[in-house]
Amino acid sequence: MPVFALVDCNNFYASCEKLFDPRLKGKPVVVLSNNDGVVVARSSESRALGVPMGVPWHELKALAQREGIIAYSSNYTLYADMSNRVIKILAQYAPNLENYSIDESFLELSGFSGQSKEGLAAYGKRIRERIARDLGLPVCVGIGPTKTLAKLANHCAKKALAGQDGVCDLTVMPDKGLSELLGTIAVGEVWGVGRKITSRLQAMGIHTVQALREGNPQTLRSRFSVVLERTVQELRGVPCLELEEVAPANQQILSSRSFGRPVTTLPELGEAVSSYIAKAAQRLREQHSVAGAVQVYLQTNIFKPQEPQYQPAITAPLPEPTADTRELTRWALKALRQIYRPGFAYKKAGVMLFELQPQALKQDSLFANPESDARSEILMRTMDDINQKWGRGTLQLLAEGTGKRWKMRRGNLSPAYTTCWEELAKVVAGYEDGEYVLGQKHTLPE
DNA sequence: TCTGGGGTCCTAGGACCC
């Protein structure tokens, strides 16, 4: 019988911020989306204050002031690095794992229960303690016979509905107990059941996970889709989803940002579009793909309906698929000039790369120039290497501009504690109240 | 003043083929 574990970091972004600043201990912390827009992560203290997920930060200012909520700008460099450290540890506990998102991994534990007398829950607890010890990050572990049940088990562990010490193993739960437990959980908690499907299920009288589990798969398939049918089977312990150990190459790559302030002129939009292309193209090369088409879009501020609105988009097919930033930029800027209209205050721009295919399978056209392709490849690789070594933006096209006055807001960005020599956390020693203590620089007198 | 960014999959319907 297959067994999956889902390891999920608690309040991941907020936990990463707390990790490096002891002053934040016990304090309500939130992490904001790009452009300091909305809340995307909350420490347990913030949750306790009733801070909802996804609420615009400016709507929270009064509460934040009153309760001393500390808001951080998103520091993805830090979170990605911490995520990699978590994965490195997890890989020591299971040969097969799928890194599902920045803060979640599925581990395959099939056949592991026979290995130790202590059982899978104890194994999960060891994983948890190891990550806490080595990284200082809190995680919960859910174990089940399918990925969907492992997800649900993780939910139970987080909410302390079942299991203990942040670990919940549904594989050893007797049938009756499982039915009772699932009867207490709202159907919307199931992986793959979102807002719309929840309300439609409720209209059919299906309110709990258990009720969904008892539903007729064929009926649900015809009323919804094959996806929900699979979910029901998974809840019954019939595996329909496999571990995806190797992430498949993306089929499209999107790069977009809201601006820190409204942008009105073509040159500034051109800089932004060029920057987004540079980022997207770099990700394209990372997965060894070429793109056959590029889309550019603009958006005015949709939250201000009283202002003139304009949300154009245009897709440019490329004569030859490419991963060359210069070529992609050329086409994107051409597309931008076609959709740009003066007289609007633009809030956001984005680019998408479509029709991705493996670079190795690229079909040349009759008039392709293999020699210039080879030179382009070398140039792009050199550029990527330099930017990898010396930091993003060390080498860039002039089209990206040098001022970037449209850049997103990042009012309270924490240091790149683990990825930049200049910003490493410093540990100092000193006397405090006559006692010799170790601490971080800002917690102690020099 | 202020509202994120990045993805996937499925289905229905239309156009077209023999």
Next chain:
DNA sequence: TCTGGGGTCCTAGGACCC
């Protein structure tokens, strides 16, 4: 009186995930 059966491809829209 009477008008089949089997398929592909593409797109738009809608749902979901983190």
